Amino acid sequence: MKLKHLLFLICAILFVQSELIAQTTVTIPTANTGVTITGNAATTIRRKPLGSNRSYERTAIKYTQAEVGSLGNISGLAFYCDTVLNPGRTPVKIYIKEVTDTTFTASTVAAEEAGATLVFADTLNSTLFVKNTWVPITFSTPFLHATLSNIEIIIETNYGGTAGSDLTALSKGFRFSTKGIVNSTQYWQSATGSSAPPTTNGTLTNFRPNIQLTITTAPACTTPPNAGTALSSTIAACVGTNFTLSLSGSSTGLGLSYQWLSSTNNTSWDTIVGATSVSYQTNQAIAKYYACIIKCNGQKDTSTSVNVSMNPFYDCYCITSLGGGCTGGQGTAIDSVSFTNTTLAKGSTGCATGSYIAYPASGNTTASLTQGETYTLSNKFTGAVKSSVWIDYNRNGIFENSEWKQLSLTSATGTVINNNISVPANAQAGITGMRIRTRTSNSTNDSTSACTNFGNTGETEDYLITIVAASPCIAPPNAGVLSVTDTLTCANSPVTFSITGNTIGTGQTYTWYSSTDNTNWTAITAATDKVYSAALSTNGFYKCVITCSTLSATTNVVEVNVKAFSDCYCVSGIGGNCTTQITALDSLAIEGTTLDNGNTGCGTAAYNSFPNSGSTTGTLMQGQDYILKAKFTGAVRASVWIDYNHNGKFDNSEWQLICTSSVANVALSANLNIPLTALTGETGMRIRTRATNGVIDSTVACAAFGSGETEDYKINIIPATACIAPPNAGNVVASKSAVCPGGIVNLAVTGNTIGLGQTYQWIKSSDGKNWTNMTSQSLRTKDTVNTATYYACVLTCSNLNDTTAAQLIKTNPFYNCYCTSTLGGGCVTSLTSIDSVNITKTTMHFGFTGCSLNNYASYPDSGNSTAILYKNFTFELLTKFAGVSRAGLWIDFDHSGSFDAAEFISITDTSILDSVTQSFISIPANAQMGKTGMRIRTRAIAGTLTATDACSQFGSGETEDYVITIDTFVVQGLQNILTDNFIKIYPNPASNKINVVQLKNKSGKINIYDLNGRLLITEKLSDGLNTITTEQLSSGIYFYHYIDANNNALSNGKIAIVK
Helix, strand or coil: CHHHHHHHHHHHHHHHHHHHCCEEEEEECCCCCCCCCCCCCHHHHHCCCCCCCCCEEEEEEEECHHHHCCCEEEEEEEEEEEEECCCCCEEEEEEEEEECCCCCCCCCHHHHHCCCEEEEEEEECHHHCCCCEEEEEEEEEEEEECCCCEEEEEEEEECCCCCCCCCCCCCEEECEECCCCCCCEEEEECCCCCCCCCCCCCEEECCEECEEEEEECCCECCCCCCCCEEEECCCEECCCCCEEEEEECCCCCECCEEEEEEECCCCCCEECCCCCCCCEEECCCCCEEEEEEEEECCEEEECECEEEEECCHHHCCCCCCCCCECCCCCCCCEEEEEECCCCCEEECCCCCHHHEEECCCCHHHCCEEECCCEEEEEEEECCCEEEEEEECCCCCCCCCHHHEEEEECCCCCCCCEEEEEECCCCCCCEEEEEEEEEEECCCCCCCCCCCCCCCCCECEEEEEEEEECCCECCCCCCCCEEEECCCEECCCCEEEEEEECCCCCECCEEEEEEECCCCCCEECCCCCCCCEEEECCCCEEEEEEEEECCEEEECCCEEEEECCHHHCCCCCCCECECCCCCCCEEEEEECCCCCEEECCCCCHHHEEECCCCHHHCCEEECCCEEEEEEEECCCEEEEEEECCCCCCCCCHHHEEEEECCCCCCCCEEEEEECCCCCCCEEEEEEEEEEECCCCCCCCCCCCCECCECEEEEEEEEECCCECCCCCCCCEEEECCCEECCCEEEEEEEECCCCCECCEEEEEEECCCCCCEECCCCCCEEEEEECCCEEEEEEEEECCEEEECCCEEEEECCHHHCCCCCCCECECCCCCCCEEEEEECCCCCEEECCCCCHHHEEECCCCHHHCCEEECCCEEEEEEEECCCCEEEEEECCCCCCCCCHHHEEEEECCCCCCCCEEEEEECCCCCCCEEEEEEEEEECCCCCCCCCCCCCCECCECEEEEEEEEECCCCCCCCCCEECCCEEEECCCECCEEEEEECCCCCCEEEEECCCCCEEEEEECCCCEEEEECCCCCCEEEEEEEECCCCCEEEEEEEEECC
16 A cells, blocks of 8 residues: 555656646747748848858847747747758857847847847758758757746857858748737848948848747746846946846746836835836936846845946947948048147048047047137048038037038048038037048938938048137237138139137127228128138138227238139049040141140140140131041040130030040041130130040030040130131041942031131032032031032132132942941950961962951952952852851842841851861852952850841951952853864863863873862773763863873863853
């Protein structure tokens, strides 16, 4: 009986133990249902939380206690993997903590991990990730979930380097769901190519990974509990910035409850409503102490307290998620900052690490500014930027819109930009913050941008300055010394007058005066600050009268002169590169003037300004047309501007296009029509070039170019005068002496007299005798030429006229007019050039040509680069190529001036390096006789080469054009029946056989040779008719020798074979 009781007791104990260590698996959501994620961020979200595409990725997730449903030790978790594609090994860390809320506000990873317990730190092998299965992770340190709070799980993947271990953006993807909880997930990741973990605020989403939690029963708490020590994630807080409270050394176990307290004096305590988890996230506006009461079975204990002080407001400005990028060619760094009459003079700062820097309140990185005073803030930047400054005048720790000033909308590298900063009289005295921010000039940087993420451009610099309370002014004041930023300025360009060494104080006033003669002075309206800025248009003198308590002092006088408008065109920031880009303007001339500037080459820094003298200037008359001629060092677009209205700017209406493309050292012309309204006198002319892939229209006179050159000239415009009667017609110049039929020729008159009232009438003729009027009545014209045409121009003044000499424009033969402009090619890098062309039994034996300049060559119709091909004949073509390529040939059989698809012959689809490729050319019977064109083209085998590609643009290969002659098969000396004293041969031409009859000798033989002298047929002849087969011979001309029995040559001649 006792044994039975003992066995029962043992079973009962084992049952209780099994219950105590019972394990539960919780799936959230219960059915493991998923949703489809769409949009730009879909891939980024789906690889969370265990993806490793970037070097560092982070995910924080919240699950409610209602979903978890159990208390106890969380000993592991699993995420459901539904996509697998070459996953990598993944170093992982997992943190867990209890929280009271269910949603996130954007925060940093460090803020979320504060107060959390590290439960796992190990590497997950790639084999663990299997499609449509749970990926289990067992914790090395189980997390005790002992209260009814919600839980937050933070997962890190830490592959490091500059990229993650996953080869694709979605090497592994996980199942997500939504439960109506907004922002239940937050994630972070390193920037592409970055080796730094993310430190900015995360991205919020409503999508949450499906999860399985493994929970084992935990022991109950024991009494009395031990509350341990209260800890804080920060010892000093900023207003509104969250921090986390937690306990160290406290009791654990089921049944514990927590209540956090706060106090301002560490004596009187207030209960914090809702702060009932083992850790608690909060923020504060004043310094406080914190402690926690824990309870177990009615007994309680209070932790030691922790004090969280307040940071000064100027240490609490926004610094996370500012973005920026002032290295790597961005050219958007702040390079110097200084305040006049203060110690702040920080120069050559360059680009700060991380594009952000905060300077100390000491030495040359701080300043003292007095209430009510105006200071000049001077800055330099490393490129074209839009810049702003904020000063926290009310010292509330926020850079507000009202505390902002725009410093620049754009800038030039190294150029000082000055701005007046007026300190409000009501600015709070003491240390405060000043922020300067830059970004690219085409982006927003306004009053709302103090904390905006600027992406990958710009820099942010924070300074601490001191606002000094103003004291009453001293009477009489000391006027100090007046200076100006520029004593010689351009019209309408701002200059700034400032005073140094003067006394300052409340009640002191400033009155600015100007004068044209330094004798008679006029007060400047609204100029009542210590600093005066203005855009001046005329020369003048300036001074300032400083007054305190009716007593005044006057500064020294400063004179400012305004430059001539023609010395004030934009030159900074226009860029250019004509050295490596080969885009320089090499010569410039305006016909009929002294301007003839040749061989200028590439100017220093791609800019040249030429003097108003000699061959670098010219005189132009109102209302007249002139021809501008220019040469360039390479292929460029080019434009010209002339400042006709003398406003110191090159306006859109003053622009003229020179060309959209050019050839090195080939002169191009443009027409300059000087408006009758153009102002007379000296003015500016600008020529600009850039590479042909850039825009060069009327709007870019001052734009920054990455290629090309800018040249500035000064020209003189004179008033229009009446024309001279009779006029001198001068000569006609043409852009081309010959064009293809349908081509356009540009014509102009040069060397002629000019003047008001002079008219121009262009005429043309087909024979140089009978003339018809053209519609054009200006100095220049153009016409479409279909046949050879004569052109002339009749100039008339006061009914008296003169006619230029006639200019003949011829038409090129059709075989010089095939398409050539957009063939493309690339036979250097792709090794696809044509290396030799040989048409056997002709004169064409053209070899080792290599890769032609610009992948195109046109060869003369002479020597070994031409051939005569006969109708109805087939010729052998032997070609070599520099590599593996496709090749084809076209012959313009119908003389249409184009290579038709029916005229195509495929040479090869795959050539072999330096091996001879054999193909055949058959000349049709209907081919037109005479000279015509033959084109051979190659391209890489990755592309196609078909019958319609004679003019297609290729990215590889070469094109070679030849002129050949097509003729009939009539050969001099060839007779239908060959006969002499010894032999008779017929028919001639023959096809598959010839008939031979010996006339005297009855025992001779006949030998037949090709044109190269090779013996092809030997036939011993008998008495009577001999029939010899010629089936083995191809079409062509052959020689025969008739030989007697002693090998004496009795006769010879030519035989034609036509197949």
